[in-house]
Amino acid sequence: MRIRLIYILSCLFISFIGINNLFATIYYARTSGTWIPGTATAAIFSITSCPTALSSCNPGSGDEIQVCTGITLTVGGDGSITNLNLTTTTSKVVINNGFTLTVSGTLTNSGTTTNGVNGPGTIKLTGTTNLTAMTPTGTAPNVMIGDGTTSNTVTLNINSFCTNLTVKSNATLTLAGFSITVSGTTTVDGTLTISSGTGTKAFNSAVTVNGSVNFTAIETMAITGSLTMNSGSSIDGSAIGVVTVSTTLSVGSGTSTLGGITLTLTGAATIDGTLAFSSTSGTKSFNGGVTVNGSISFSQAETMAITGSLTMNS
Numbered sequence: 001m002r003i004r005l006i007y008i009l010s011c012l013f014i015s016f017i018g019i020n021n022l023f024a025t026i027y028y029a030r031t032s033g034t035w036i037p038g039t040a041t042a043a044i045f046s047i048t049s050c051p052t053a054l055s056s057c058n059p060g061s062g063d064e065i066q067v068c069t070g071i072t073l074t075v076g077g078d079g080s081i082t083n084l085n086l087t088t089t090t091s092k093v094v095i096n097n098g099f100t101l102t103v104s105g106t107l108t109n110s111g112t113t114t115n116g117v118n119g120p121g122t123i124k125l126t127g128t129t130n131l132t133a134m135t136p137t138g139t140a141p142n143v144m145i146g147d148g149t150t151s152n153t154v155t156l157n158i159n160s161f162c163t164n165l166t167v168k169s170n171a172t173l174t175l176a177g178f179s180i181t182v183s184g185t186t187t188v189d190g191t192l193t194i195s196s197g198t199g200t201k202a203f204n205s206a207v208t209v210n211g212s213v214n215f216t217a218i219e220t221m222a223i224t225g226s227l228t229m230n231s232g233s234s235i236d237g238s239a240i241g242v243v244t245v246s247t248t249l250s251v252g253s254g255t256s257t258l259g260g261i262t263l264t265l266t267g268a269a270t271i272d273g274t275l276a277f278s279s280t281s282g283t284k285s286f287n288g289g290v291t292v293n294g295s296i297s298f299s300q301a302e303t304m305a306i307t308g309s310l311t312m313n314s
Contacts (some may be wrong), residue, residue, distance in 0.1 A: 006078025007305075024082050027059040028052075028066050029073040035059075037079025044073070061104070075101050075121065082127075095121030095141055107132055114138035119163055126150065130157040131173070131180075133142040140183065144148045146190055159199065167192055169211065175201055176218075188212070188233075194219050194241060209233040215241025215261060227265075229256035231273060236260060239281045247287075251275045251294070258284060258296055268308075271295075276301040 027045040040056045044251050047055045047272040050068035059065055061080040067073050072092040082105035084092065092115040095101050096174045100122040106242045107125060107128055109116050109132035117123055117134045119141030131154050140161045161164045164184035167173045171190040178196035187241055194201060197219045205225040215237030227245045231254020235243060248267040255274040261279030270286040276297045289308030291296035
């Protein structure tokens with residue numbers, strides 16, 4: 001009974017320290033198993049190092065998790081931590097379907113092959129950190145950038161894969177000189193910045209822009225799916241970026257802006273709001289016909305090249 005009381009008090013003390021942000025406790029995942037955040041999880045973590053004794057204390061939002069060599073940590077609920085460190089090539093995290101692991105600090109991922117950060121759940125990055133490879137050949141997770149309220153910037157620093165990608169309001173995802181492949185949907189509520197012409201930027205399903213896509217380098221954003229632009233959205237930049245859309249373009253209510261970019265649209269365009277052209281840089285090619293239920297506006301003498309029909313509805 002006394003040993004159990006000491007253990008409970010020690011966990012409470014560690015939790016108190018974490019809550020008050022005096023310093024973060026590092027939890028070493030040294031045994032494979034399922035961690036359910038908010039629940040004391042036996043026989044997974046040590047609070048000393050990878051080789052030392054286990055503890056059933058539960059990591060919290062002020063704590064760091066390091067995943068040891070050869071260990072698979074399965075996340076079985078919604079959880080929040082500061083830093084996530086997959087320390088070796090055989091370190092692995094699996095986020096179960098329907099759950100989100102929020103990392104408010106840094107993500108460090110050394111996992112290779114099917115290791116690294118796996119889905120089918122979601123990893124949410126709310127701090128200033130790098131977007132890592134996630135998992136080279138495993139089950140790609142969903143990736144969410146930001147919490148929709150506070151500002152943060154995440155930068156692609158190695159070739160990366162994910163299923164669905166979401167950039168929340170006030171957040172910025174910078175795609176630097178590496179490749180990214182998004183197999184599922186992409187939603188940009190904040191800012192997606194493409195800052196390098198090195199690597200490929202492949203979006204293999206529908207892309208919805210409610211915020212902005214900003215090119216600071218000449219690069220191609222290849223969309224194998226539809227593009228939807230909603231009120232207040234823009235695709236522009238200081239460099240003439242290239243956007244290719246293999247299916248359709250939909251412009252919702254309100255005003256959406258195409259700036260100094262080159263757009264090549266294969267399918268039909270439907271404009272229910274206002275599509276505004278704000279620059280003469282680049283070319284805008286609509287190769288599947290255009291239906292205008294709203295309006296088109298030009299603030300510069302730009303050419304809108306339409307191959308196919310133009311339908312103007314009242």
